[in-house]
Amino acid sequence: xxxxxxxxxxxxxxxxxxxxxxxxxxxxxxxxxxxxxxxxxxxxxxxxxxxxxxxxxxxxxxxxxxxxxxxxxxxxxxxxxxxxxxxxxxxxxxxxxxxxxxxxxxxxxxxxxxxxxxxxxxxxxxxxxxxxxxxxxxxxxxxxxxxxxxxxxxxxxxxxxxxxxxxxxxxxxxxxxxxxxxxxxxxxxxxxxxxxxxxxxxxxxxxxxxxxxxxxxxxxxxxxxxxxxxxxxxxxxxxxxxxxxxxxxxxxxxxxxxxxxxxxxxxxxxxxxxxxxxxxxxxxxxxxxxxxxxxxxxxxxxxxxxxxxxxxxxxxxxxxxxxxxxxxxxxxxxxxxxxxxxxxxxxxxxxxxxxxxxxxxxxxxxxxxxxxxxxxxxxxxxxxxxxxxxxxxxxxxxxxxxxxxxxxxxxxxxxxxxxxxxxxxxxxxxxxxxxxxxx
Amino acid sequence: xxxxxxxxxxxxxxxxxxxxxxxxxxxxxxxxxxxxxxxxxxxxxxxxxxxxxxxxxxxxxxxxxxxxxxxxxxxxxxxxxxxxxxxxxxxxxxxxxxxxxxxxxxxxxxxxxxxxxxxxxxxxxxxxxxxxxxxxxxxxxxxxxxxxxxxxxxxxxxxxxxxxxxxxxxxxxxxxxxxxxxxxxxxxxxxxxxxxxxxxxxxxxxxxxxxxxxxxxxxxxxxxxxxxxxxxxxxxxxxxxxxxxxxxxxxxxxxxxxxxxxxxxxxxxxxxxxxxxxxxxxxxxxxxxxxxxxxxxxxxxxxxxxxxxxxxxxxxxxxxxxxxxxxxxxxxxxxxxxxxxxxxxxxxxxxxxxxxxxxxxxxxxxxxxxxxxxxxxxxxxxxxxxxxxxxxxxxxxxxxxxxxxxxxxxxxxxxxxxxxxxxxxxxxxxxxxxxxxxxxxxxxxxxxxxxxxxxxxxxxxxxxxxxxxxxxxxxxxxx
Numbered sequence: 001x002x003x004x005x006x007x008x009x010x011x012x013x014x015x016x017x018x019x020x021x022x023x024x025x026x027x028x029x030x031x032x033x034x035x036x037x038x039x040x041x042x043x044x045x046x047x048x049x050x051x052x053x054x055x056x057x058x059x060x061x062x063x064x065x066x067x068x069x070x071x072x073x074x075x076x077x078x079x080x081x082x083x084x085x086x087x088x089x090x091x092x093x094x095x096x097x098x099x100x101x102x103x104x105x106x107x108x109x110x111x112x113x114x115x116x117x118x119x120x121x122x123x124x125x126x127x128x129x130x131x132x133x134x135x136x137x138x139x140x141x142x143x144x145x146x147x148x149x150x151x152x153x154x155x156x157x158x159x160x161x162x163x164x165x166x167x168x169x170x171x172x173x174x175x176x177x178x179x180x181x182x183x184x185x186x187x188x189x190x191x192x193x194x195x196x197x198x199x200x201x202x203x204x205x206x207x208x209x210x211x212x213x214x215x216x217x218x219x220x221x222x223x224x225x226x227x228x229x230x231x232x233x234x235x236x237x238x239x240x241x242x243x244x245x246x247x248x249x250x251x252x253x254x255x256x257x258x259x260x261x262x263x264x265x266x267x268x269x270x271x272x273x274x275x276x277x278x279x280x281x282x283x284x285x286x287x288x289x290x291x292x293x294x295x296x297x298x299x300x301x302x303x304x305x306x307x308x309x310x311x312x313x314x315x316x317x318x319x320x321x322x323x324x325x326x327x328x329x330x331x332x333x334x335x336x337x338x339x340x341x342x343x344x345x346x347x348x349x350x351x352x353x354x355x356x357x358x359x360x361x362x363x364x365x366x367x368x369x370x371x372x373x374x375x376x377x378x379x380x381x382x383x384x385x386x387x388x389x390x391x392x393x394x395x396x397x398x399x400x401x402x403x404x405x406x407x408x409x410x411x412x413x414x415x416x417x418x419x420x421x422x423x424x425x426x427x428x429x430x431x432x433x434x435x436x437x438x439x
Numbered sequence: 440x441x442x443x444x445x446x447x448x449x450x451x452x453x454x455x456x457x458x459x460x461x462x463x464x465x466x467x468x469x470x471x472x473x474x475x476x477x478x479x480x481x482x483x484x485x486x487x488x489x490x491x492x493x494x495x496x497x498x499x500x501x502x503x504x505x506x507x508x509x510x511x512x513x514x515x516x517x518x519x520x521x522x523x524x525x526x527x528x529x530x531x532x533x534x535x536x537x538x539x540x541x542x543x544x545x546x547x548x549x550x551x552x553x554x555x556x557x558x559x560x561x562x563x564x565x566x567x568x569x570x571x572x573x574x575x576x577x578x579x580x581x582x583x584x585x586x587x588x589x590x591x592x593x594x595x596x597x598x599x600x601x602x603x604x605x606x607x608x609x610x611x612x613x614x615x616x617x618x619x620x621x622x623x624x625x626x627x628x629x630x631x632x633x634x635x636x637x638x639x640x641x642x643x644x645x646x647x648x649x650x651x652x653x654x655x656x657x658x659x660x661x662x663x664x665x666x667x668x669x670x671x672x673x674x675x676x677x678x679x680x681x682x683x684x685x686x687x688x689x690x691x692x693x694x695x696x697x698x699x700x701x702x703x704x705x706x707x708x709x710x711x712x713x714x715x716x717x718x719x720x721x722x723x724x725x726x727x728x729x730x731x732x733x734x735x736x737x738x739x740x741x742x743x744x745x746x747x748x749x750x751x752x753x754x755x756x757x758x759x760x761x762x763x764x765x766x767x768x769x770x771x772x773x774x775x776x777x778x779x780x781x782x783x784x785x786x787x788x789x790x791x792x793x794x795x796x797x798x799x800x801x802x803x804x805x806x807x808x809x810x811x812x813x814x815x816x817x818x819x820x821x822x823x824x825x826x827x828x829x830x831x832x833x834x835x836x837x838x839x840x841x842x843x844x845x846x847x848x849x850x851x852x853x854x855x856x857x858x859x860x861x862x863x864x865x866x867x868x869x870x871x872x873x874x875x876x877x878x879x880x881x882x883x884x885x886x887x888x889x890x891x892x893x894x895x896x897x898x899x900x901x902x903x904x905x906x907x908x909x910x911x912x913x914x915x916x917x918x
Binding site for chain 2: 001023025074076094099111113114123133187211215219244246277284294315347359361362
């Protein structure tokens with residue numbers, strides 16, 4: 001399964017990736033800027049994400065929210081998202097509207113600032129505060145995605161602080177911050193532009209040169225923070241959060257090699273063996289077997305700088321307290337280390353990853369995002385076409401060795417949510433199992 | 440609006456470091472290339488199993504859906520939750536395989552098989568690479584025809600449903616939806632209660648209830664198989680014939696209508712979550728059936744009201760007032776009358792202000808004309824985005840399943856874009872006036888009573904009734 005890839009770099013440093021598939025008249029435009037919350041300055045947590053909102057507030061030739069309107073009027077879908085170390089913007093449009101999508105992205109890359117006003121910033125600050133309440137503060141377990149990175153990275157590390165940001169820091173953000181962030185990070189030499197789907201190659205390249213070519217590269221390449229970390233946690237750690245939740249939930253994070261590095265593939269397969277779908281070790285043992293959990297998964301954070309995290313999450317069954325749940329997760333990890341992983345387990349994980357990979361190639365938007373991601377992080381989008389080969393080269397012994405190095409007790413950090421007094425599940429909600437359960 | 444950035448001292452210096460190249464003119468669209476929804480082949484086996492096949496050969500991937508007329512609407516009275524429990528138990532042991540062995544067999548082929556039930560149907564979904572289709576379909580057929588419903592898996596999944604109901608008490612969005620269902624339907628209607636059953640009804644279920652439900656409803660005439668992906672029509676028919684051709688059974692019993700609307704008129708309900716960081720708002724009432732001739736006018740009208748980023752509700756509540764991260768509206772289409780609702784999660788302090796804006800937008804679209812630019816945005820979007828909705832085998836199979844479940848015409852997708860384009864502003868106004876009714880509007884807020892109660896009372900819409908989250912999950916008639 002290979003997807004066609006053509007690469008160009010403009011004189012201003014913009015990397016351009018083209019991937020044709022003319023079977024359906026749809027084309028995706030996807031732009032990754034290599035900047036995220038990790039690049040925020042002191043006292044401005046949440047700014048990279050607030051800035052992403054501002055990119056939909058217009059540019060020199062586009063009105064506030066007109067970007068949304070023009071793309072939807074063209075029959076397209078669009079959005080943007082912010083992550084720890086990147087921000088992406090994307091449109092999928094009927095193929096005869098490719099020029100519009102490119103023009104809109106170029107206008108805000110080249111000419112954002114004339115459209116920025118204090119009123120727009122104030123309004124988006126309120127919107128983002130409500131986004132924080134909606135996605136973090138008013139959701140059961142909703143704080144996990146700022147607590148877990150904080151627990152797993154030292155305070156000085158760029159991944160430590162909250163992506164969505166604190167209310168106080170959001171309050172402090174100014175138009176000067178907007179101008180400064182734009183000049184520093186939103187430059188063509190800090191971006192990857194991917195076009196995937198139905199397009200004419202020569203015409204697409206002509207449009208890219210016309211719209212993006214004149215945009216100046218960064219005046220001075222920005223200083224990037226130091227992401228380096230030791231290969232393992234310096235010590236175990238545990239944070240217990242009493243929250244408005246009826247059932248305990250445990251997150252157990254292990255430090256693993258950075259995503260995309262050679263040894264990472266064994267760790268990624270280890271995660272799938274442990275906790276991808278119902279045939280995985282954790283589901284079999286904790287959910288189907290001992291019934292201490294109603295759900296159990298393992299996955300990687302996919303951090304490409306410094307180190308990545310392999311995370312197990314499990315939600316307690318009614319009547320099972322947080323300590324018992326956590327102990328059960330630890331015991332399963334210990335067992336995987338002691339017994340080792342079998343070839344059949346690795347083959348199951350590989351087969352699932354392969355199907356997922358093929359399924360992920362179906363939509364132009366997903367293909368474009370994957371190409372932008374691989375080019376941004378690893379320099380070469382062709383790695384997409386050899387990714388499954390790198391997975392297939394991993395043996396059961398490699399997975400076992402990975403777990404014996406990275407899943408050891410000293411390399412586990414635990415975030416445990418427990419019901420606040422009064423919120424615990426009543427005992428009568430749980431009826432004990434009536435039949436013996438096979439592990 | 441305050442001054443633009445160029446007038447700010449510091450910002451100018453930042454601008455100076457980033458010279459702006461002149462802008463090229465905004466481009467005109469090119470020539471559209473034709474798009475056709477995949478060709479669909481329909482047939483029926485001798486035993487009554489319907490088969491719908493859409494060949495999509497771009498990638499070696501196949502999605503298969505098995506739809507059975509065994510959704511939550513079919514729950515017998517007093518056994519609410521049995522439909523979802525039955526569906527989720529299908530994959531937990533079948534033929535001579537335990538649940539664990541079944542999962543292992545399928546996953547070792549890279550296949551994923553999931554089963555669940557919504558209001559209208561039980562849906563078993565298989566995604567597999569082409570090369571494993573025969574083997575995976577054999578297992579899927581076994582799961583439909585010969586589930587074992589092991590005692591221990593039955594007990595586990597029933598306990599998991601009880602756990603889900605517990606979790607629901609702390610999930611504001613799910614609570615808001617349950618509360619709205621409770622208020623917009625007659626208290627005795629099936630739609631007024633959680634689709635997966637309540638604490639009381641689920642606790643009362645035993646394995647026999649599941650076995651009975653399966654025997655009565657999982658039969659060939661109740662089953663539709665949808666296949667989208669790298670297959671030929673003849674090959675797909677042969678495969679389904681091989682695995683389901685000798686399955687026998689009678690049509691399932693008729694359904695009891697689940698959708699009697701509430702007769703309570705206007706209501707205001709506060710689901711009390713002391714300390715909540717936000718208020719989840721829902722405003723709505725029971726809507727029309729999906730087969731209404733007004734469907735396309737309502738689709739366009741809703742897009743203008745709250746179906747798009749640039750809709751009235753979102754531009755008002757989010758982009759003008761900053762009350763919320765997003766405001767929307769929608770008709771939930773099912774085989775029977777399902778809710779229409781407007782929704783937003785808002786800062787607690789502006790709950791009443793946000794509700795007032797929603798009510799005002801509801802009134803405006805019901806009694807006034809949509810502007811040309813609003814209608815053209817909705818129309819051009821829905822028409823233009825059509826091909827983008829069907830890029831995956833899963834999306835194509837899902838769209839065909841919706842036709843089958845809701846009884847929509849076979850040419851629905853071929854005529855969809857023309858139907859969208861035919862809607863006029865007068866159509867929208869007439870449809871919205873006919874189907875939106877302020878006298879029946881239920882307002883629901885899930886939030887902190889200390890911050891929200893007085894605000895809700897100040898709306899003057901109806902007396903505020905405060906309920907506990909548990910009232911929505913326990914299944915006692917007190918609520």
